[in-house]
Amino acid sequence: MLSFILRRLAVAIPTLLVLVVASFYLMQFAPGGPFTSERPLPPQVLANIEAKYGLNEPTWKQLVNYVGGILTEFDFGPSYKYKDRTVNDIIAQGFPVTLKYGSISFVVAILVGGILGIAAAVRQNSWLDYFAVGLTIGAQVLPNFVMAPILILIFTLWLGWLPGGGWNGGQWQYLVMPVIALSTSYMASIARLTRSSMLEVLRSNFIRTARAKGLPNHVIIWRHALKPTLLPVVSYLGPAFVGMVTGSFIIDSIFSTGGIGYFYVNAAFNRDYAVMMGLTILLGSMTILFNMLVDILYAWIDPKIRL
Amino acid sequence: MTNSGLGSLNPNQPKTAAMAERMAEVKGRSLWADARRRFLRNRAAMVSLVVLIAVLLFAFFGHYLTPWDNETIDWNVLGNVREKGAPSFATRHYFGFDDSGRDLYSRVVQGTQISLMVGVVGAAIAVLVGTVYGAIAGFVGGRVDSVMMRFVDLAMSIPYMFVLILLLVVFGRSVTMLFVGIGLTAWLDMSRIVRGQTLSIKNKEFIEAAEATGVPWFTIIRRHIVPNLLGVVVVYATLLVPNMILTESFISFLGLGVQEPLTSWGALISEGTRTMSYGTLWQLFFPLSFFVVSIFAFFFIGDGLRDALDPKDR
Amino acid sequence: MNISLKSALFATALALASPALAAGTAPNGMPLADDQTFTYRVLDEHSSVDPQIVEDVSGSEIVRDLFEGLFNQDRKGNLVPGVATSYDVSDDKTVYTFHLRDNAKWSDGTPVTAGDFVYAWQRLADPETASPYQWFIEIMGVKNGSAVMAGDMPPSELGVKAIDDHTLEVTLEAPRPYFPLTTTHASTFPSPKWVIDKWGADWTKPEHIVSNGAYVLTEHVPQERSVRERNPMYWDNEHTIIDKVTALVINDENVAFTRFKAGELDRTEIPTGQYPVLKKEMPEATVVFPRLCTYYYTINVSDSAPEFLKDKRVRQALSYAIDRDIIVNNVTQGGQIPAYTFTPAATANFEVPTVDYATWTQQERNTKAMELMAEAGYGKDHPLDLTLIYNTSEGHKKIAIAISQMWKQTLGVNVTLENQEWKTFLQTRGNKDYEVARAGWCGDYNEASTFLDLVDTDSGYNDAGYSNPEVDRLLAEAKTMDNPQPNYTKVEQIIADDMPIIPIYHYTGNYLMNPQLVPSWPVENVEQNWYSKDLYKVAK
Helix, strand or coil: CHHHHHHHHHHHHHHHHHHHHHHHHHHHHCCCCCCCCCCCCCHHHHHHHHHHHCCCCCHHHHHHHHHHHHHHHCCCCECCCCCCCEHHHHHHHHHHHHHHHHHHHHHHHHHHHHHHHHHHHHCCCCHHHHHHHHHHHHHHHCCHHHHHHHHHHHHHHHCCCCCCCCCHHHCHHHHHHHHHHHHHHHHHHHHHHHHHHHHHHHCCHHHHHHHHCCCCHHHHHHHHHHHHHHHHHHHHHHHHHHHHHHCCHHHHHHHCCCCHHHHHHHHHHHCCHHHHHHHHHHHHHHHHHHHHHHHHHHHHHCCCCCC | CCHHHHHCCCCCCCCCHHHHHHHHHHHHHHHHHHHHHHHHHCHHHHHHHHHHHHHHHHHHHHHHHCCCCCCCECCCCCCCHHHHCCCECCCCECCCECCCCEEHHHHHHHHHHHHHHHHHHHHHHHHHHHHHHHHHHHHHCHHHHHHHHHHHHHHHHCCHHHHHHHHHHHCCCCHHHHHHHHHHHHHHHHHHHHHHHHHHHHCCHHHHHHHHCCCCHHHHHHHHHHHHHHHHHHHHHHHHHHHHHHHHHHHHHCCCCCCCCCCCHHHHHHHHHHCHHHCCCHHHHHHHHHHHHHHHHHHHHHHHHHHHHCCCCC | CHHHHHHHHHHHHHHHHCCCCCCCECCCCCEECCCCEEEEEECCCCCCCCCCCCCCHHHHHHHHHHCCCCEEECCCCCEEECCEEEEEECCCCCEEEEEECCCCECCCCCECCHHHHHHHHHHHHCCCCCCCCCCHHHHHCECCHHHHHCCCCCHHHCCEEEEECCEEEEEECCCCCCHHHHHHCHHHCCCCHHHHHHHHHHHHCCCCCCCCCCEEEEEEECCCEEEEEECCCCCCHHHCCCCEEEEEECCCHHHHHHHHHCCCCCEEECCCCCHHHHHHHCHHHEEEEEEEEEEEEEECCCCCCCHHHHCHHHHHHHHHCCCHHHHHHHHHCCCCEECCCCCCCCCCCCCCCCCHHHHCCHHHHHHHHHHHHHHCCCCCCCCCEEEEEEECCHHHHHHHHHHHHHHHHHHCCEEEEEEECHHHHHHHHHCCCCCEEEEEEECCCCCCHHHHHHHCCCCCCCCCCCCCHHHHHHHHHHCCCCCCHHHHHHHHHHHHHHCCEEEEEEEEEEEEECCCCHHHCCCCCCCCCCCHHHCCCECC
16 A cells, blocks of 8 residues: 555656646647736836746746746745735635635535435435435536526525625635535536446345345445445546536636635636646646545455555 | 455356357347337436437427527617517517527527537547546556556646637637537546446456456457446446536636527526526526426436446346 | 916815814715725736736725825816825926925835835836836836836936935926826835835735825735725825725626625626616616726728728728617617717817717618628628627627627628637737727826827737828827817827727726715716725715
């Protein structure tokens, strides 16, 4: 196990490096730059600004400077758009926000989705099954950007229970709507995956054998069927978690939560190179980490899989 | 938990490679015939199939039912859609008007075409690429697997929006580019899931036996691995079609989707959402209904297919 | 101009000297509300609150509250004393001497001196600061500004110096009659050298910032909110009524609308197209006023343009066929003013010239447009194919849809709409790689040249690639004229004939506002330079 982790970490570093180089060069292809604006800057002013940020250097040199800054000082550079903030500031402020509502949504999605999925599978073709299937599909088909404003209409305008947005240090009132809006579609996917996987497991020989032996139903479900059921679900969780953290653009944008999802998408639109690179590295590391965790989970669930 | 548990995930698998070869030839046809019979018996799936066919017919023949097209503005309605733009059979504006004073019915017809195409083509690209890629990585294993999966990690950590912007900008904004862009970003998840399944199937006796008797690895993937993946793939694909449609709507939401006057469900829904508190609810209701109904249908068909392809359920 | 300005300043100084208002009474005589907080929506995070770095509108609004320059604007946009109480001009009109008040203080108690302005202006011009508004020093015409900007001279050579702590002397390259007006611009505000030296780029963080305006920055959560609160050190603190101002970042205008209705906001923009309905439903909360902005389509007439766009008749036909009344009454619906000329009527000392097609009925315009198209060789059997680009936005989209249909229905033009992501759009338009593009322009200052200079051959903003020596001559001449109106009239008439740009409408500002706040909102300030210190909420 330890050697596996070490091996993966050893691969992770070159992976990240390739990611940095690829994204850095990819950026240069996009039309426009960070200082392209409605009112084009006079050439002299543009030259001064580019000189300040070192953007007048050849691309490879910018890249070397950038990586050097990270390695020597852990400095991810300035934001070209939000000039009062560095990338470190933006991540330090936005990442905990995203992590908080992302993790809560993740847990909610797994618990609710998993339980719904198992319940539906165990009582296949009962009203519970139909209800669960209907609910999960219903939750999945309502796009985020439709659900979020509807939530605000209901909870803020009509009922007056919750504030219509903002973060305020992440008090629970400010968390409810983002968590609902973010978790539902993942919850639905998890429920569906769990249900279908559980159905498959329940029909397998060893479960039949267990039933034949007269084991009580709950023992069969929880002790024998659950673990193999999780296999396909687990492989969904890695991308799902990263997706929840990165894909929160709509949440940040509609609920004004100030998380990194908004910066991530908008940095691309603003050509805010350093912010984009910083967030890419952050999210790249997270992806690698979570995929590694998923692989470890795999090995734990099915010892036959060689790490 | 015993290994036999996973080992018998599919108990119908023959135990030796020779048998597997023979069975695949002989049983192949009857398996599919069985599946079709079971699928036809699944009422929810059949109803969904009918609904989906109806939606398809609507998409491709719906414009014959209306005298209006999807781009002409009714200047009398523009600016006062709330009062004059409601759905009406008398004027043959069945779904009313959109916010720019255009006939919503014909816009929904045309949006349905685009969305179905994006969903199906995008999902097909993702499934095809993802399955092949994941199966190869999982089956070959070792260094190849490691390199291939690291590439997936890498691709997954590149800013998705940025890739799309680049694709749409560098190669021009077209529907084809949209298919490719959406499909290319979705195959990554697929490949990871398929690889996970492959890993567990690969350790089974019948595969080991096939390897031992020298069956070429690509044949093993094609004959043994892929068919065993079908259940997961089909379920995931049915999750994928609506996800593709949703992704397209997100792209439309960002303004990178199809160009006016063309539209899509996503674009129509996001416009409808904008105006929902201003008394023109039909602008959200009609496109959203089509969207929801079709996706329900996709899901039930997926479930039906899964059940039908599952050999144990007789 | 100087005399009238001075007398205005004098009058205001008198007004300020009048006894302090009774507690609880608003300057307009109405009783004040107990709650004096102001919460408003901004579309996006501001760029900076550093006076010399800020470049966006929402950032400048904050900077105007945090810092105070030589002069402020009143409700109508006239100059009123800020840190400076008055100024003298030399006979050749190139040397300005500003007299600063002696009771102005920074929020840490340090007196505001002429040296703070010298430092700030040098900082603005210094290439090392890399201010995006560096060019403003050239607009102001401060001596040696261009050379300092280019790095050919040290910032200390800039034509600004402190005679003593309360006297600031500015030397200009040449007379610039509008120079005093530029001192209300955020980039000319003083900055605290000792704080910047100590904290570097971090000095604008709430825990470090020191400012000299009516407010101090107390909280800033990027993409969520920024809060500014009353500065007790401010020299006129006793006349400040609003205690706390909060800017909330809300990207979606419809969500902002919902939150306004839920009482979370005092001000938000009226969602596109909803003004007529809201005016009926909550007349006391809707505020609409003209702004110094023009919405127009620019036509590529540069060398890279396709042949058909170089034909004046085609351009005229495209312009005539747009029914501007439908655009403003049925599409934008926010009380916008149809535009047939470029410069808005709200511009100071500007009279909108008469151009022929503005006086015709739409029927006449359409007829004429069809004739012109036929003359140019296009018609039903030989339709013109045209691509119209606009940047992603619901509002631009609706207008583009309507106009493309007008062109199609009236002229039989096949229009391809192309919506582009912002930076791509700017690059495409800037490279003149387009046929027709959406554009908008807001005046930098309240004078017609800020608009008309756009059609100058050498203008960096001339995206049409229009070049007409006669126009260039008229504009150059106007710079030094006492009354440039005749030249402006001629330029507008030439543009209306050549039609390199198609004016569509002049913007209005439209807000949904807490009715308690409405009486104090400076609707007559066309530049919308508002100061929280002048706002107040009246009791219900």
